[in-house]
Amino acid sequence: SQRISDAEWTVLKAVWSLGTATAKEVVEKLKGETDWKPKTIHTFLARLVQKGALASEKPGREYVFTPLVTEQECRLSASRSFLARVFDGEIAPFLACFLERQKLSRKEVEELKSILEDKRS
Numbered sequence: 001s002q003r004i005s006d007a008e009w010t011v012l013k014a015v016w017s018l019g020t021a022t023a024k025e026v027v028e029k030l031k032g033e034t035d036w037k038p039k040t041i042h043t044f045l046a047r048l049v050q051k052g053a054l055a056s057e058k059p060g061r062e063y064v065f066t067p068l069v070t071e072q073e074c075r076l077s078a079s080r081s082f083l084a085r086v087f088d089g090e091i092a093p094f095l096a097c098f099l100e101r102q103k104l105s106r107k108e109v110e111e112l113k114s115i116l117e118d119k120r121s
Contacts, residue, residue, distance in 0.1 A: 003081060004053060004074065010034065011044040012053055016071050022062045 004012065014029040015021050021029070023045055027038045045065055048054040053074070055066045080089075087094040104112070 004048070004051065004078065007036075008044050008048055008051075008053075009074075011041060012048055012067070012074070013071070015045075015048075015054060015065055015067055020064055020066045022064055024062065026065070 010030065010033065011026060014026050018025055018029060023038070023042055026045065027041050030036065030041060045054065045056070045063075049056045049065070053067065053069050055068050056063045057066070058064070083089050083091065083094055087097075
């Protein structure tokens with residue numbers, strides 16, 4: 001699957017939160033978040049259809065968009081692609097780099113520990 005841009009992520013998240021949506025509903029949902037014109041949002045929706053992330057049907061007067069991928073699938077694919085590009089696919093250097101400047105709460109440390117424990121083969 002083709003990479004999804006940051007702007008397209010914003011639009012895709014709006015569709016995920018709505019379940020299925022018309023372009024008008026997506027425009028309405030993004031009103032407070034972005035200052036994009038409706039035409040811009042329509043362009044992003046069309047690109048997401050082209051990339052296979054959304055399906056579009058026209059049961060009536062308006063197109064209805066439905067996600068073809070889950071948020072989890074997209075997150076996984078985006079994080080794999082990021083790791084591969086920036087850290088040669090290595091998780092440890094990424095975590096070291098990320099954590100160098102992050103202050104983690106005790107709860108976050110515990111969560112990370114349990115995730116890592118679960119991953120031990």
